[in-house]
Amino acid sequence: MTTRIADRFARLRQENRAGLVIFITAGDPDAKTSLELLRGLPKAGADVIEIGMPFTDPMADGPAIQASSLRALKAGMTLKKTLDLVRRFREGDKDTPVVLMGYYNPIYIYGVDRFLGDAVKAGVDGLIIVDLPPEEDVELCLPAIRKGLAFIRLATPTTDDARLPKVLSNTSGFVYYVAITGITGTASADTRHIEAAVTRLKRATRLPVAVGFGINTPEQAAAVARVADAAVVGTAVVKIIAEHQKQPAEAVARTHRFIADLAAGVRGARTSA
């Protein structure tokens, strides 16, 4: 069992601040730029890194992340290369938790056992698989836990109290609260709603609660950081990469600058409130 996720959240608690989780798609806009982006994330202020595994049919993602997935695939990204990217990142960073996010089919085709073995070896800490609800836990969740990987579940506004225990059972690492009823990057999250939802989750679990979907600015990230254990930003990051895809150095610099702004918002949230 890797302890990077637990260690990171323990440290955040000591520092009395929320964490910043940054999402980028593996291989977007190309493998080389993607590795540079990744390597700079911790220094820019990301506490946890979420790496999207590109898929042709990302059912729960909005236009920005769909496009980023397609850019990566077009540039030749595969699941094997995604794991390779994590391995190369790990050579220079032993502490930042890395969580892979995506859809089940590429893993199923790669082979569940082979994938889990290779993911652990590469230095992956956890998985978020959008289309694997608790009803399908035997597919990947239980084998992943046996291999020592965290299986991070999404809880949503439609997850009612009756269902919540089912969603939280077999969840490890942290719980990811989806702040909007919708796909990524299509609406802005409502802070009051988030506060109530986090409170509800906290009553039901001792795991840290991260909140994502619909957090686009340092101000929104700060608002979430006041009430949750971490704020997840993806679409807004991916959009910067898209804008500068033709100038990789610029894409890297601007992305890291934006993340630094987000991190400042998150880090100052509880003291300035």
Add this chain to the structure above:
Amino acid sequence: MSTVNSFRTGPDEGGHFGIYGGRFVAETLMPLILELERVYTACKTDPGFQKELAGFHTHYVGRPSPLYFAERITAHLGGAKVYFKRDELNHTGAHKINNCLGQALVAKRMGKRHIIAETGAGQHGVAAATVCARFAMECTVFMGTEDIERQKPNVDRMRLLGAEVRPVTSGSATLKDAMNEALRYWVAKAETHFYIIGTVAGPHPYPAMVRDFQSVIGIEAKQQVMEAEGRLPDTLVACIGGGSNAMGLFHPFLDDVSVRIVGVEAGGLGIPTGKHAASLTGGRPGVLHGNRTYLLQDDDGQIIEAHSISAGLDYPGIGPEHAWLHDMKRVEYVSATDDEALEAFQLCSRLEGIIPALEPSHALAYVTKIAPKLPKDHILVMNLCGRGDKDLAAVLGHLAKRGRPV
């Protein structure tokens, strides 16, 4: 593969047919899918629901559809006796209305007033728009821009019926992408909207529910062929995209072991070209759109775009129950190419005075291959699941391109 006593007991309570099916959806949708399952299970045994459905079948759809002896095609082919199950005579011109009617009545019981649908050929979209008009529901139909081009008359019909048609430009801009967008929209509107999936695919309970609503085809056909011939048919043939018309015809016959059952996938430009929509012949098991089934995909698990002359078959997957019946070898799955379907389209028009849709033209193409080799007392029932008016412009274009204008 284990043997089974019956091919008609699936799915299990998790929605599995063997290893296929299941509920591979985002958490946002799970509570809804579970609620749908509860309501639908109650509807199945509710005499009031069944009576209402039967009433609409009789007076609105025009069921039962005839089982028609295709005398001239039979004479032309010189072998098996060919019967058509005439679901193209249904209101709206295809079998799709059977399912839309059933699901709309379920939606009504769930108190949902807004319907989402995806469509390829537009037949499902038209059927959904039709039942929405009838039951005073709002209707949003997702359709790929490529298909909007190919199936213009149906787009006009949907709009006339009061539906909003949302063009989908992502991916290949066909049925698969329309389904992605419909699912994304549903995730955002989960609490108020009902998604009428058009085929025997998607997360449980859709494959079973759509099959049940389409089984009226096979139940009628069985009774009608007994009346006409005094015995069960020897062979059933139906085309397959997602596979709802085929499952509707096949399911009531699955345990009649003497009946040979054949599903015809869209072979596009030919299986070796890779440009086809034959997921069982040219694909392998994977997970997409809420279920595990055979999919067209590459070695990295990325979905490959399907190709077919028929917008209704242009889908890289197939219903999970078909995947299971394929593995169990209860149903044979073959394919017919674009060109073969075009030939059959013209043959049926000229010999029987019936202009079939391009989808069942694939089934007929296969019938023209096997019927001549079968004895004259061999009874073959083919599902003529849709009429071809919607395809006229596309077919004329294709024939002109091949230097053979009508």
